[in-house]
Amino acid sequence: MSTDVHTLSGAYALDALDPREARDFEQHLAECAVCRAEVAELQEAASLMGAAEAAPPSSALRDRLLEAVDRTPQVPPLSAPPAAVGADAPATTVSLDAARRARRPRVRLFAAAAAVAVAAVGGIVVTDAMRTDQPTLAAGVTQVFRAADAQEATVATANGGRVSVAMSAGEGRMAVDTSRLPALGSRQVYQLWTLTDAGPVSAAVLEDAATGAAMDLPAAGTRIAITIEPVGGSEQPTTQPIVVVDPADV
Amino acid sequence: MSAGPGLRLVPAADGPGDIDGLLIRVARGDRTAFEELYDALSSAVYGLSRRVVRDPARAEDVTQEVFLEVWRKASRFDAARGKAKTWVMTIAHRRAVDPVRRAEAQRRQDHHGAPDEVSFDEPADHLIRTEEHGAVRDCLDSLTDLQLESVRLAYFNGYTYGEVATLLDKPLPTIKTRMRDGLIRLRDCLEGAR
Numbered sequence: 001m002s003t004d005v006h007t008l009s010g011a012y013a014l015d016a017l018d019p020r021e022a023r024d025f026e027q028h029l030a031e032c033a034v035c036r037a038e039v040a041e042l043q044e045a046a047s048l049m050g051a052a053e054a055a056p057p058s059s060a061l062r063d064r065l066l067e068a069v070d071r072t073p074q075v076p077p078l079s080a081p082p083a084a085v086g087a088d089a090p091a092t093t094v095s096l097d098a099a100r101r102a103r104r105p106r107v108r109l110f111a112a113a114a115a116v117a118v119a120a121v122g123g124i125v126v127t128d129a130m131r132t133d134q135p136t137l138a139a140g141v142t143q144v145f146r147a148a149d150a151q152e153a154t155v156a157t158a159n160g161g162r163v164s165v166a167m168s169a170g171e172g173r174m175a176v177d178t179s180r181l182p183a184l185g186s187r188q189v190y191q192l193w194t195l196t197d198a199g200p201v202s203a204a205v206l207e208d209a210a211t212g213a214a215m216d217l218p219a220a221g222t223r224i225a226i227t228i229e230p231v232g233g234s235e236q237p238t239t240q241p242i243v244v245v246d247p248a249d250v
Numbered sequence: 251m252s253a254g255p256g257l258r259l260v261p262a263a264d265g266p267g268d269i270d271g272l273l274i275r276v277a278r279g280d281r282t283a284f285e286e287l288y289d290a291l292s293s294a295v296y297g298l299s300r301r302v303v304r305d306p307a308r309a310e311d312v313t314q315e316v317f318l319e320v321w322r323k324a325s326r327f328d329a330a331r332g333k334a335k336t337w338v339m340t341i342a343h344r345r346a347v348d349p350v351r352r353a354e355a356q357r358r359q360d361h362h363g364a365p366d367e368v369s370f371d372e373p374a375d376h377l378i379r380t381e382e383h384g385a386v387r388d389c390l391d392s393l394t395d396l397q398l399e400s401v402r403l404a405y406f407n408g409y410t411y412g413e414v415a416t417l418l419d420k421p422l423p424t425i426k427t428r429m430r431d432g433l434i435r436l437r438d439c440l441e442g443a444r
Contacts (some may be wrong), residue, residue, distance in 0.1 A: 004423075010431070011410075011429045014404035042430070046401075047336045048436075049401075050343060050387055051335070053294075054296075055297035057296035057310055065314050075322055077326065125436060209324075
């Protein structure tokens with residue numbers, strides 16, 4: 001890799017790259033052990049500079065936080081072996097796996113080919129808003145799942161994971177819990193799409209699958225699909241969905 | 251190596267090794283370890299957040315987000331890629347910078363302009379005045395002016411290196427390089443102080 005890319009380590013350690021550069025640099029990092037070591041050291045230097053600003057927060061924050069922790073599940077380690085994605089496990093063979101959730105959920109799964117056909121119709125918009133709002137989304141996800149009137153379903157995905165979808169008419173929101181999807185390498189992300197007759201629209205690029213995503217209840221006839229995309233997300237789906245969910249059936 | 255008092259940056263922490271151990275316990279769902287981790291690092295996280303977002307209430311929100319993320323993702327901490335404290339502080343910095351950067355992007359969209367009248371010399375004064383930790387202060391003093399301004403504008407003001415280049419009226423590669431060699435000098439100096 002060129003010296004030029006290598007010199008980005010300082011700016012990266014200071015979080016001073018724009019998102020696209022940061023993703024590119026992370027791809028470089030994945031291949032460059034020397035760079036990883038340097039970044040670790042420079043991040044440490046930066047964090048010492050930050051820690052030198054230490055000031056105690058209020059004690060009320062501690063109480064608030066610990067209360068929130070009691071309501072917050074933890075994500076599994078990356079080393080947990082993700083189920084194999086074999087040639088015999090395309091999206092079309094996805095089976096319902098709703099037994100563990102109450103309320104007899106039914107989730108309709110569409111053939112991947114159909115979803116991709118829809119994808120080709122066009123009219124695609126990538127919304128960065130969902131990505132940048134993730135800190136709020138995480139809380140939003142929990143909120144929907146915990147809503148009194150929440151209806152939820154869990155389905156298996158083609159790549160051996162599970163996705164839970166919750167809808168709350170009261171909240172007017174829908175949420176997707178993606179924390180049990182297999183971890184992806186550093187170069188791929190899960191991307192969430194809404195599928196309508198007008199074509200797929202990016203609903204969220206899940207930089208961190210554990211965060212999940214929440215959105216307004218989709219209009220009738222809208223389905224939700226998840227694909228695996230290159231880091232940064234795509235303007236339109238470039239792979240077959242690992243799952244397609246029809247909210248009407250949740 | 252003997253840790254000088256100047257390097258006890260977080261008074262409640264006994265050292266990086268202990269933080270690593272705490273985080274590993276947190277990953278196993280150990281709530282007591284989480285409380286200890288919070289007590290050890292909350293001042294560092296909150297102080298940094300407040301420095302970046304400025305508003306104390308927002309800084310507390312950021313701090314809460316940071317520690318919830320630490321709780322959720324403790325299992326993703328990889329000791330081979332750095333120290334636990336650095337991991338937490340990196341999360342803190344990203345969380346703190348994110349809203350600042352978004353607000354700035356919005357502002358720029360509204361005003362079609364580069365960042366305006368930013369008093370980028372103010373943080374320097376602030377840092378020198380409130381800096382109680384000798385080692386970091388002394389080591390920052392060893393940076394050249396351009397290294398110091400580049401590092402500080404990025405880290406504490408949340409600017410991208412492109413924005414820093416605009417503010418300081420320097421070529422992009424220069425700023426990129428100053429950020430790197432500035433941090434390298436800081437790292438080497440802190441290592442030497444140890």
